[in-house]
Amino acid sequence: MRIRLNIGKSVHENAAAYYEEAKEAREKIKGLEKAMEETKKEIVKAEKEEAAAERKKNEETKIARKKEWYEKFHYFFTDGGKLVVGGRSADQNDLVYKTYLEDGDLFFHADIQGGSACVMKDGLEAGEGEKKQVAQFAACFSNAWKNGNAAVDVYCVKKDQVSKHAQGGFIGKGAFAIEGEREWFRKTELKLKAGVEKGLATALPARCERKLEKEVFIIPGNEEKGVIVKKLAKLLNTHPDEIQNLLPSGKGKIVKM
Numbered sequence: 001m002r003i004r005l006n007i008g009k010s011v012h013e014n015a016a017a018y019y020e021e022a023k024e025a026r027e028k029i030k031g032l033e034k035a036m037e038e039t040k041k042e043i044v045k046a047e048k049e050e051a052a053a054e055r056k057k058n059e060e061t062k063i064a065r066k067k068e069w070y071e072k073f074h075y076f077f078t079d080g081g082k083l084v085v086g087g088r089s090a091d092q093n094d095l096v097y098k099t100y101l102e103d104g105d106l107f108f109h110a111d112i113q114g115g116s117a118c119v120m121k122d123g124l125e126a127g128e129g130e131k132k133q134v135a136q137f138a139a140c141f142s143n144a145w146k147n148g149n150a151a152v153d154v155y156c157v158k159k160d161q162v163s164k165h166a167q168g169g170f171i172g173k174g175a176f177a178i179e180g181e182r183e184w185f186r187k188t189e190l191k192l193k194a195g196v197e198k199g200l201a202t203a204l205p206a207r208c209e210r211k212l213e214k215e216v217f218i219i220p221g222n223e224e225k226g227v228i229v230k231k232l233a234k235l236l237n238t239h240p241d242e243i244q245n246l247l248p249s250g251k252g253k254i255v256k257m
Contacts, residue, residue: 070083070085072088072092073085073086073087073088073092073096074086074087074088074116074118074137074141074245076137076202076203076204076205076208078120078126078130078133078134078208079129079130079133079208079209079210080126080127080130082120082121082122082123082125082126082130083120083121084108084118084119084120084121084134084137085100085118085119085121086108086116086117086118086119086137086138086141087116087117087174088116088245089174090172090173090174090175091173091174092174093116093117093173093174093175093176094164094173094174096117096118096119097117097119097162097164097176100119100121101119101159101162102121102159103159104121104122104123104124104125104159105119105120105121105122105123105124105159106119106120106123106124106126106131106134106156106157106158107119107120107156107157107158107159107161107162107176108120108134108135108137108138108154108155108156109138109142109154109155109156109176110138110139110142110143110144110152110153110154110188111152111153111154111155112142112143112144112147112152113143114142114143114146115138115141115142115143115144116138116141116142117174117176118134118137118138118141120134120156123156124158129207131156131183131185132185132188132207133204133205133207133208134156134205135154135156135185135188136154136188136189136190136191136205136206136207137205138154138188139151139152139154139188139189139190140190140191140192140205140248141248142248144190145190145220145248145249145250145252146248146249146250147220147250148220148221148250148251149190149220150189150190150219150220151187151188151189151190152187152188152190153184153185153186153187153188154184154185154188155178155182155183155184155185156182156183156185157178157180157182157183161178161179161180161182162176162177162178163176163177163179164176164177165177189206190219190220191205191206191217191218191219192204192205192206192217192218192219192247192248193205193206193208193212193215193216193217193218194212194215194216194217194218194232194236194243194246194247195212195213195214195215195216195236196212196213196214196236197210197212197213200242201232201233201236201238201242201243201246202246203218203246203247214235214236216232216235216254216255216256217254217255217256218247218252218253218254218255219252219253219255220250220251220252220253221251221252221253222251222253223251223252223253223254224251225247225249225250225251225252228247228252228253228254229243229244229247231254232247232254
């Protein structure tokens with residue numbers, strides 16, 4: 001190692017000069033380290049602000065998205081592209097029946113007191129596989145889920161077999177009189193799958209064959225609905241409000257498969 005000395009200064013003066021230079025260098029290093037630390041903090045802060053802005057943008061985009069008429073009900077599209085809507089309440093059950101059940105459609109309901117009245121548009125043209133998907137949907141959105149049942153019987157009928165009138169009896173809100181022979185779907189499993197489809201969180205009957213992004217299955221279980229909603233919202237990177245109406249009332253369980 002070479003050391004340059006000033007011959008006009010004594011050894012002690014040269015040593016003192018180098019000591020001062022070293023001291024100044026150490027001060028500069030400390031300043032640089034402090035500046036680097038501040039820069040790191042600024043970068044982290046900027047990244048957090050950018051992420052927050054992106055989340056806000058996504059939420060605003062979802063809020064701004066124009067919702068379709070059927071989104072106020074329970075709904076899904078079969079693998080064949082047929083729309084299915086179901087009431088979320090007794091009032092909505094009556095609305096679905098009075099407004100959206102038309103010739104060519106099928107009416108589905110679980111064989112249990114309390115459940116969603118489901119209408120499958122163009123159901124008379126549906127195959128057995130599609131009808132089983134709707135049957136599973138009706139099963140999940142019935143009191144069978146609240147009761148923690150693993151399966152329940154479901155039936156479907158044509159429009160002209162459903163009415164709000166019965167001889168010698170009163171048909172209450174959200175209930176219907178069924179006439180004639182029913183098509184049965186015995187011991188229909190209560191099982192949904194949730195995930196992302198076309199950029200939106202969705203829930204489908206597990207019988208649907210199409211694959212969802214980040215797909216998980218949900219069955220009746222011991223966890224409160226609010227807990228399930230929060231877990232799915234985090235998993236699917238969406239707001240809990242987007243999940244709330246996708247699930248049946250009652251406890252459940254997420255099964256990753």
